[in-house]
Amino acid sequence: MKNKKLTFIDLFAGCGGLSEGFIMSGKYDALAHVEWEIPMVRTLRSRLEKKWKHTNEDAFKRVLHFDIQKTEELINGNWKEETIKSFGSTNHIEVQKYGLKGLVGKRKVDLVIGGPPCQAYSVAGRAQDKNSMKEDYRNYLFESFIKVVEEFQPNIFVFENVPGILSACPGDKKVTERIFEYFDQHGYDIKTPDELKNVILSASDFGVPQKRNRVIIVGVRRASKTKNINLDSIYSEINKHKIKTPKTLRDVINHLPKFKPSDKITTLNGRKYCYIPIDEDKFIEENHKPRFQNERDIKIFREWVSKNMNKRPMIERIQFYNNLVGRNSKHAKYRSLDWDKPSQTIVAHLYKDGLMFIHPDAEQARTITVKEAALIQSFPNDFEFIENMGYNYKMIGNAVPPLMAEKIAIAINKILNNEV
Template sequence: MKTYNFIDIFAGCGGLSEGFKKNGAFNMLAAVEWEKPQVENLINRLSTKWGYSDATEKVMRFDIQRTEELFNGWDNDHEYGAHNGLDKLVGERTVDLIIGGPPCQAYSMAGRIRDNKGMREDYRNYLFESYLSVVRRYQPKLFVFENVPGMLSARPGGQQYVTDLIRKDIEASGYSIINDLKGFAQLDLSEYGVPQKRKRVIIIGLRNDLFLNAQEVLEEFYKVGLPKYKEQTKTVKDAIKDLPKLYPLTKITKVKGKKYSHTIHNNEGVYNHIPRYHSERDIEIFQLLTLDIEKGEYKYTSSEELKKLYTQMTGKVSNVHKYHVLRWENPSNTIPAHLYKDGLRHIHPDSNQARSITVREAARLQTFDDDYEFISSAGDNYKMIGNAVPPRFSEKLAEALIPILN
């Protein structure tokens, strides 16, 4: 089997590269990520699952904006230690593709709503420039640039659309992307076996000197090559129904100084299936909302009713509704990085359990295999899972790219 060498930029905990590794035709030369928990998890995964004995060297924890040091190495940095650099890791080998996507908060609609400047001044708007610096350095046959649909309407600094800036930089780097990004590159990942409503922009860049008919190749990829891997929609029930049930306790329990409001099972090899602590008030709200659906009454399905309930139960006022119960027979709503702060919009559909989803349930809705053990704090685990590309989709993406690489 022919193998293809790739570099993963903004690697996170490895959701995108996980799918490429599962394909079997791809070899990771290096991964770059700046957040420590994500790096630790990716190193652990590459070591324990994929047998990389050099994972601690291969996964580089560094700020990609410091591109010259990234390429050539750095010494005794107070935050990032020391490393020989990306050039040494790549060596004389050909880089066939580069994959990744800058942090999406600066492009997301939710991020713009929360930021009083609409994220216009957020430095993350410009991380694509660092990504393309790596592309220009190693001249892969193609690259994969993943992000949220909000990037298509983002205007950093209130001036040009970010897609115009990106396209200009890409073309100046000697690559082509599809002319109509909105028409072709916006994908619904629930069509690819991901049990979750998750729309993403997947931009494929082709090196001009290798693809003289780049637009034709790209249209074929988006119209035929990738869509042939679509499958029947998966639901919340498909994803999490078989996991051990976690019921509210009759009284709060402390274990090693930590409070628990729900049962903790010996999960028989299912990692990370431990519920958050919930107050009695929240448990009451969860039971009310889930029973409303189970009984078919649907009193609390509108935003207005959910906002009223929030005010009634907490005495606070919110402009957006805080609660959402997952539906057994539908895909989940999007699993976001924001899940690390609270789980009120990801309430388990079983009224008897009356809780938000666990790290393992979030991971399953993101299509991580159960043998991916997340080794950081629960908050960090939720965040990295929410930021990840679902491995089931990335595996299909990898398969669909092979004919182009060939």
């Protein structure tokens, strides 16, 4: 007998990387996705409609554009939503009647999944803030996650975040201690704060061509525990999906059309272009058009890659940078990717510049495109990013790699259906 699909709610859904992985597995139905940023909301609604065959109305109501901090309203519904259906169009207001309860109806919620924004927890983010992000409201968004879990009582939840969460300490108490205590009080077992360092998973171990470490906190409701549904069995099953040989950059982007810098700068729809395709007969999709670069950076990109500067000692890299730009900096802000290795972590900072993501082909002398960033994050080839370039980079950098999510989804499904 074929197992019935499990159901989930996705919180802090972004453009849908985590949801995409769970749906891709073919073993889950998504009941609702909650996200606050409009470009991400539009992208996810578009994906549900075009790929996963939801009607326009159904996609609109399932992807809730709402501030999760207003958790009671989120659960009960009937608020007014100010939204923009397509980039650049006029704002208008529609009434969102459903809320999570309305969308769930009488169905059981098997899982709640999601990951609060990582900026407050990341080591880099804390280093750049004078108060080490201790006063950032995002430190406590996990409380809203817990309220939704408490309301719907799923057997399992999946909470994803950066390794920096293990050392984050707002209010002079570790976030992981707060999370452990909150879930413990609400009847869920998770790994202890000391044990969480052992559940850092790398996306590259699951077929994603990227070195991306994430803490995956799985929780199990005590009232639903059986001999098979426990933390050790779940993590053990997830680990069975690890691969021995990581995918490389060459595996996923080498097939894409190539470019070369051009002496002529063209402008189309307000956007500057300074690269032309090497094969002029090939179709170039919008998200694979390189971002504009000035002559200095093009020169730096070409020399950086051809001289293999990534492998030089730091002092040489800094001197190389200072000589080319005429500065006396203590940091070299350039880094190229390697064809035969996984990429470094794709980050949201890509929306500002791609200087840490120089393409490995010296002749192309450019940074990676939106399309390349999406493939490195393991988004399917047909996933459409339809916002402006900056927002496309940002949502890709903030996403959970769908392929990693899919492997986690399959493992949890196997446990819940007692197939182990």
